[in-house]
Amino acid sequence: xxxxxxxxxxxxxIFILLFPLVGRISAVSHYVDIMIFVGLTAMITMGLSLxxxxxxxxxxxxxxxxxxxxxxxxxLTAKYGxxxxxxxxxxxxxxxxVAVIVGSPSLKLRGHYLAMxxxxxxxxxxxxxxxxxxLTEGPDGFGNIPHLxxxxxxxxxxxxxxxxxxxxxxxxxxxxxxxxxxxxxxALSSIHGSEIAAMTMGVNASRYKIQVFVIxxxxxxxxxxxxxxxxxxxNPPVFxxxxxxxxxxxxxxxxxxxxxxxxxxxxxITFLPEWLLFLEDFxxxxxxxxxLLIIIFLPKGLFSLPGILYxxxxxxxxxxx
Amino acid sequence: MGTxxxxxxxxxxxxxxxxxxxxxxxxxxxLMKKSILFVCVILLALILITxxxxxxxxxxxxxxxxxxxxxxxxxxxxxxxxxxKMFEEQINAAGGINGHPIELIVYDTEGDATKAKNRIExxxxxxxxxxxxxxxxxxxxxxxxxxxxxAEIPFVSCAASIKIVQPVKKxxxxxxxxxxxxVEAIYLHMKKHGLTRTALLTANTGFGSSGRVQLKKLAPxxxxxxxxxxxxxxxxxxxxxxxxxIRGTDAQVIIGWTVGPTQVIMIKNWKQLxxxxxxxxxESHGFGSKRNIELAGGAAEGVxxxxxxxxxxxxxxxDHPQRNFVLxxxxxxxxxxxxxxxxxxxxxxDAMAMVTMALKAVGPDKAKIRDYLENIKGFAGTGGVFNMSxxxxxxxxxxAFEMIVVKDxxxxxxx
Numbered sequence: 001x002x003x004x005x006x007x008x009x010x011x012x013x014i015f016i017l018l019f020p021l022v023g024r025i026s027a028v029s030h031y032v033d034i035m036i037f038v039g040l041t042a043m044i045t046m047g048l049s050l051x052x053x054x055x056x057x058x059x060x061x062x063x064x065x066x067x068x069x070x071x072x073x074x075x076l077t078a079k080y081g082x083x084x085x086x087x088x089x090x091x092x093x094x095x096x097x098v099a100v101i102v103g104s105p106s107l108k109l110r111g112h113y114l115a116m117x118x119x120x121x122x123x124x125x126x127x128x129x130x131x132x133x134x135l136t137e138g139p140d141g142f143g144n145i146p147h148l149x150x151x152x153x154x155x156x157x158x159x160x161x162x163x164x165x166x167x168x169x170x171x172x173x174x175x176x177x178x179x180x181x182x183x184x185x186x187a188l189s190s191i192h193g194s195e196i197a198a199m200t201m202g203v204n205a206s207r208y209k210i211q212v213f214v215i216x217x218x219x220x221x222x223x224x225x226x227x228x229x230x231x232x233x234x235n236p237p238v239f240x241x242x243x244x245x246x247x248x249x250x251x252x253x254x255x256x257x258x259x260x261x262x263x264x265x266x267x268x269i270t271f272l273p274e275w276l277l278f279l280e281d282f283x284x285x286x287x288x289x290x291x292l293l294i295i296i297f298l299p300k301g302l303f304s305l306p307g308i309l310y311x312x313x314x315x316x317x318x319x320x321x
Numbered sequence: 322m323g324t325x326x327x328x329x330x331x332x333x334x335x336x337x338x339x340x341x342x343x344x345x346x347x348x349x350x351x352l353m354k355k356s357i358l359f360v361c362v363i364l365l366a367l368i369l370i371t372x373x374x375x376x377x378x379x380x381x382x383x384x385x386x387x388x389x390x391x392x393x394x395x396x397x398x399x400x401x402x403x404x405x406k407m408f409e410e411q412i413n414a415a416g417g418i419n420g421h422p423i424e425l426i427v428y429d430t431e432g433d434a435t436k437a438k439n440r441i442e443x444x445x446x447x448x449x450x451x452x453x454x455x456x457x458x459x460x461x462x463x464x465x466x467x468x469x470x471x472a473e474i475p476f477v478s479c480a481a482s483i484k485i486v487q488p489v490k491k492x493x494x495x496x497x498x499x500x501x502x503x504v505e506a507i508y509l510h511m512k513k514h515g516l517t518r519t520a521l522l523t524a525n526t527g528f529g530s531s532g533r534v535q536l537k538k539l540a541p542x543x544x545x546x547x548x549x550x551x552x553x554x555x556x557x558x559x560x561x562x563x564x565x566x567i568r569g570t571d572a573q574v575i576i577g578w579t580v581g582p583t584q585v586i587m588i589k590n591w592k593q594l595x596x597x598x599x600x601x602x603x604e605s606h607g608f609g610s611k612r613n614i615e616l617a618g619g620a621a622e623g624v625x626x627x628x629x630x631x632x633x634x635x636x637x638x639x640d641h642p643q644r645n646f647v648l649x650x651x652x653x654x655x656x657x658x659x660x661x662x663x664x665x666x667x668x669x670x671d672a673m674a675m676v677t678m679a680l681k682a683v684g685p686d687k688a689k690i691r692d693y694l695e696n697i698k699g700f701a702g703t704g705g706v707f708n709m710s711x712x713x714x715x716x717x718x719x720x721a722f723e724m725i726v727v728k729d730x731x732x733x734x735x736x
Contacts, residue, residue, distance in 0.1 A: 029446040139527030235460040
């Protein structure tokens with residue numbers, strides 16, 4: 001995984017562990033709740049960044065996988081009284097199976113066919129959520145979804161859910177960093193560099209791409225299940241195309257070439273509206289402006305910022321010495 | 322702790338200075354005298370100012386609000402935000418509640434359930450509000466109810482769904498009429514006129530499908546016979562196919578349930594097909610905008626609709642219990658925002674009125690406010706006359722609607 005990433009994970013885990021201390025400051029006490037949503041979206045954006053940054057594919061359907069996880073967990077636990085953990089697994093299997101079906105034909109082709117396929121897929125899922133009223137209660141949505149629990153401990157409080165979500169997110173992060181720094185990751189990078197070159201070297205491009213797509217779909221599904229058990233209510237608009245686009249935006253703002261960037265992107269896009277609330281009616285304008293400035297001046301995302309700063313500082317230091 | 326540290330630090334510094342040179346000691350003496358004088362002046366000033374300032378700037382009562390001010394459902398959230406803000410302004414101009422001004426903190430949910438939850442947490446934790454009104458949508462309301470119940474804070478929703486208050490939740494109330502009540506109003510009116518056979522023409526949207534469910538559920542109970550059940554898409558540009566089918570039935574009445582352009586298209590088609598002689602047309606309670614009459618260009622003539630009294634305030638009889646309240650709201654709103662008043666803004670107005678009534682009666686005690694809200698009786702708001710009870714946290718019945726017919730391009734009362 002590399003020493004830098006190990007150190008990164010260590011510091012990041014300590015940060016996550018200590019973050020809830022902000023809950024003691026009244027002005028930012030609600031940040032813990034928001035951080036839960038950062039964690040949930042980070043689970044999806046990390047998978048997406050692997051798909052975009054390494055496999056070079058765009059998905060416009062990840063909100064639908066998020067929704068599949070949420071609805072599978074919600075329906076199985078709230079309507080059929082099934083234990084949440086097997087329900088979560090069922091969501092993962094369903095999402096992975098759907099990802100194989102959607103991904104296989106489109107990922108065998110070169111070009112952005114996956115974007116088109118997932119765009120349509122996302123819409124279909126959204127319509128299903130709205131129209132199968134007997135199962136999903138349609139546009140109204142449904143509640144009474146139980147909290148998760150393990151060995152008699154119920155994840156009821158914000159803090160408990162915070163640690164649960166971030167524990168899962170960090171496990172996913174470690175898993176993805178391992179993939180990236182393995183043979184699979186190198187194969188993916190080579191596909192992104194030049195698909196033809198990679199294939200002549202014996203890399204089965206479409207198979208790797210499908211694998212990455214399925215992994216990212218499964219991760220989105222886990223995020224969806226955790227969402228359902230935390231909020232305890234789900235309705236279709238949360239999982240619409242707009243959210244898929246927002247997820248892409250997070251990956252691009254954070255920096256496509258790194259899973260760390262995906263986390264930063266998720267955090268920024270989730271917190272930004274919160275920080276801009278003081279502008280009242282002009283918050284939307286400022287929101288757009290911030291995003292625009294990042295894209296113009298940091299086309300490789302926020303994660304490239306330290307590198308740029310470092311490079312702009314080092315020549316001066318060298319000339320001084 | 323911080324000030325304590327500073328004090329000891331200052332004393333140490335002072336002691337350090339004193340032990341050094343005589344000149345400094347002299348200066349420090351001067352300084353000491355000056356600072357004692359300064360402290361005395363400050364204390365005197367405080368003693369003089371404090372009582373006055375307490376009387377003047379009593380702590381404001383903080384009320385939180387969340388609406389879909391932007392996004393696809395801004396047609397709900399914007400008038401709601403405007404109305405709530407206008408209420409705040411008026412009550413503060415009149416001296417506040419028992420001397421306390423109110424401070425309304427409004428956040429935008431963009432119609433998004435996740436954002437609604439985040440904003441509600443912020444209102445509860447950071448802003449520490451006493452009560453919360455909104456959100457505008459049933460979905461966003463249902464998503465925040467677990468948070469509200471856990472935080473035990475009085476909450477008055479401005480969303481329509483009956484599910485919000487059935488089953489009853491301890492801290493949750495709502496002001497808008499439900500589609501059940503609108504359906505009841507139509508069926509009662511039909512029966513009064515001896516009409517029992519109806520055709521349904523509903524949109525497959527949240528509003529339309531919810532209306533369809535209620536229409537079908539209540540029909541057998543109220544002795545109404547549904548002879549046709551046609552559905553259309555929210556973006557359809559013609560309903561002639563559905564209407565032609567209905568023409569072949571023995572229906573006496575067509576009930577159309579939708580909002581947006583389709584509610585105008587269907588009555589236009591109804592007129593074009595010459596069906597207005599044989600079938601009476603009822604629109605839903607979502608029909609209450611004068612623009613619909615204009616857009617229909619004469620086709621709206623003779624169409625019935627159960628409407629909230631906000632849109633028909635000026636034609637209400639002078640002795641109607643809601644008249645003054647509704648008319649004042651309507652006039653104030655239209656004067657201030659230069660826009661046609663809608664029922665939606667009224668929901669927020671009623672919510673603000675109820676919460677401030679409670680604050681005035683019992684003060685900023687959350688549990689007492691809740692108890693007060695649960696026992697509101699005979700409050701004539703914009704949405705109707707509210708009679709809350711432990712079993713009913715909405716407090717309205719089908720009487721909350723006025724049956725209106727379009728006559729000479731205007732709303733007219735009917736019996």
